Every structure is written in structure tokens, then in C-alpha cells.
Amino acid sequence: SATTSPRHFLDLRDFSPEIIRQIIDLSAKVKAMQNGRRQPLHPDRPLEGRTLGLILAQPSTRTRVSFEVGMGQLGGSVSVLSPGDMQLGRGETVADTARVLSRFLDVIVLRTGNDANLRELAKWSSVPVINGLTPVSHPIQILADVLTFEEHRGPIRGKTLAWIGDGNNVATSLMEGAALLGFNVRLATPERFAPNPDAVAWARTHGATIEVFHDPAEAVAGADAVLTDTWVSMGDKDRETRLKVFQPYQVDTALMAKAAPDALFLHCLPAHIGEEVTPEVFEGQTSVVFDEAENRLHTQKGLLLWALGKENS
Numbered sequence: 001s002a003t004t005s006p007r008h009f010l011d012l013r014d015f016s017p018e019i020i021r022q023i024i025d026l027s028a029k030v031k032a033m034q035n036g037r038r039q040p041l042h043p044d045r046p047l048e049g050r051t052l053g054l055i056l057a058q059p060s061t062r063t064r065v066s067f068e069v070g071m072g073q074l075g076g077s078v079s080v081l082s083p084g085d086m087q088l089g090r091g092e093t094v095a096d097t098a099r100v101l102s103r104f105l106d107v108i109v110l111r112t113g114n115d116a117n118l119r120e121l122a123k124w125s126s127v128p129v130i131n132g133l134t135p136v137s138h139p140i141q142i143l144a145d146v147l148t149f150e151e152h153r154g155p156i157r158g159k160t161l162a163w164i165g166d167g168n169n170v171a172t173s174l175m176e177g178a179a180l181l182g183f184n185v186r187l188a189t190p191e192r193f194a195p196n197p198d199a200v201a202w203a204r205t206h207g208a209t210i211e212v213f214h215d216p217a218e219a220v221a222g223a224d225a226v227l228t229d230t231w232v233s234m235g236d237k238d239r240e241t242r243l244k245v246f247q248p249y250q251v252d253t254a255l256m257a258k259a260a261p262d263a264l265f266l267h268c269l270p271a272h273i274g275e276e277v278t279p280e281v282f283e284g285q286t287s288v289v290f291d292e293a294e295n296r297l298h299t300q301k302g303l304l305l306w307a308l309g310k311e312n313s
């Protein structure tokens, strides 16, 4: 059995700023190595013979395809698993599943509707476990968001990012990222969908400037980037209420005009055009949403290299 603890990636708050910066820089390096090629097979195939298990308890387009393609480009392979097809779906425990999968796999990504399952999997797994999104957090998304911001606007330290809409899983990871990387976050949410108070407190005590508003105009004032996300996340049951409550939080050209000139627009996707964002903003000059989606591939390649101890590849 393992003597050193596996390099889990559960939440940004578990890391030092140096490690997160190292993973982002490694991602940029691996991205540059592709040299414009469409199928950038890493020349050294650093993850040859390694297998990633991707357990998806909920739908995914970006997370699934970027991990599958990224692992392949690094020379490794992937097994995509769905709890419904596993004994997990018939009551085998997460603890036993973790111990069995650890004997086959080299790294596991889990997307789950139950955050406790992620913690339990990591507790019992002897191979690295990566958070592929839970209702509580979505840390891999923020790696891609930071790389995207920096490619377009330079170092993110000292910059201000506005988050408009739901104080959800992505907002939580954004605030944790702010503490680690030294950017500021200004959020505007309806009262009842406020950002996770524990994440706000954690980010503040770890040096981040986090400001919480209800008025979107206040949050975007002078911001270097404006971010939003769906009003109805996976697992949310109150769609009708949400569509009503979030109406004043739509990101439109008038709102973007209150941010800094040339403020970037980011969205983790999938987007619901006409709900959280208008077509003009989504398709606009400063929207970088598809660069952001592509960067899921590059940042997860960096993350996989780090998790498997190949950060010097």
C-alpha cells in the first residue's frame, strides 16, 4: 500500500499559492508545446501506461471530453464510468469502490451530485482523486478561467473579477482562487442565492478582497472581467423560482458597459442564452468563452502531470 499520500485535487483551498501557480504555468507550457498542432501528442508520452477513471454521476461535455482527449495526448488511457453501470449503483460502498479502483487505476476524476461522496472517495483511494464538480465546488474550472484571463490580459494578481448571478459551486472555487492568486472578486447575487458564507470567510481570512452585493451594477463597476453561470445548476429543483429571481442578473451590454473598458466576458458553459447572458454579450468582442472551454484541456493536462508526479515532463 502507498506510503505517501496521493496528490488529490479536491478544492483550491487545500493548496499553497505556489502549487496552484505551478499547475497553471505547467498547463501553459504544455499548451505551448502543441505549437498550433491540432493533435498535440506529447513527444515523451509522460503518462504512457497510466489509466484515468472518469466517474460521471451527472452529465458533462467539457469535463469528460477534455480529460479523455488530454489523457490520450499525454500517452495514457481513460475508462469512463457511470455509477448506474457500476455496483456503486446497487449499493456497493464508496469506500470499497475506492479501494478496488485504486488497484486498477492511476488517477480518478469524480463528478457527483453529493459532495460527501467525493470526500469519501478521496479518503479511501490510494491514487489521486480529482474533483470533477460537486454542488459545492468546481476547482478545475477556475484553473482554466485563470489561464484564459492571463492569456488575454496578463497577470491576474490585483485584477478585479465580477461574478453575477448564482452564488454557486463555481463562485465558491473562484473565491478560493482569488485568495491563492491575489485577485479580487465582487459578487452580485439575489439574497437567497448568496455565495457560500464559509467560502467567503475562508477567502477573506486568506487575504482575498471579496465584496458581496445584490446590485449587479455595483459588482461590475470597473471590473476587468465579468463572469456568470447558469441560473439552474445540476440538481437544482426550483427552476421556475430561479428564472424569476435571477431576471435582474442577466449580463447584457448595458451591464458590460459599466465594467472597465474591454472587460472580458467569461462563462464556464453550458450557457443559456437569453437567460443569464444576452446573445450580444455572449458573441461579443470581449467574450472569451470558447478559449476558456479549450483551456479546460490544457489545464487538466497540467493537473494530470502534477497529480501523477510528472510535473517535470
Ligand code: CP
Residues within 6 Å of the ligand: 059, 060, 061, 062, 063, 064, 133, 141, 268, 269, 270
Ligand atoms: N464547464 C463544465 O464543467 O462543463 P461540463 O458540464 O460540460 O463538463
Ligand code: NVA
Residues within 6 Å of the ligand: 133, 134, 135, 168, 169, 170, 229, 230, 232, 233, 234, 268, 269, 270
Ligand atoms: N453551476 C453549474 C456548472 C456546470 C458546469 C452546475 O453545477 O450545473
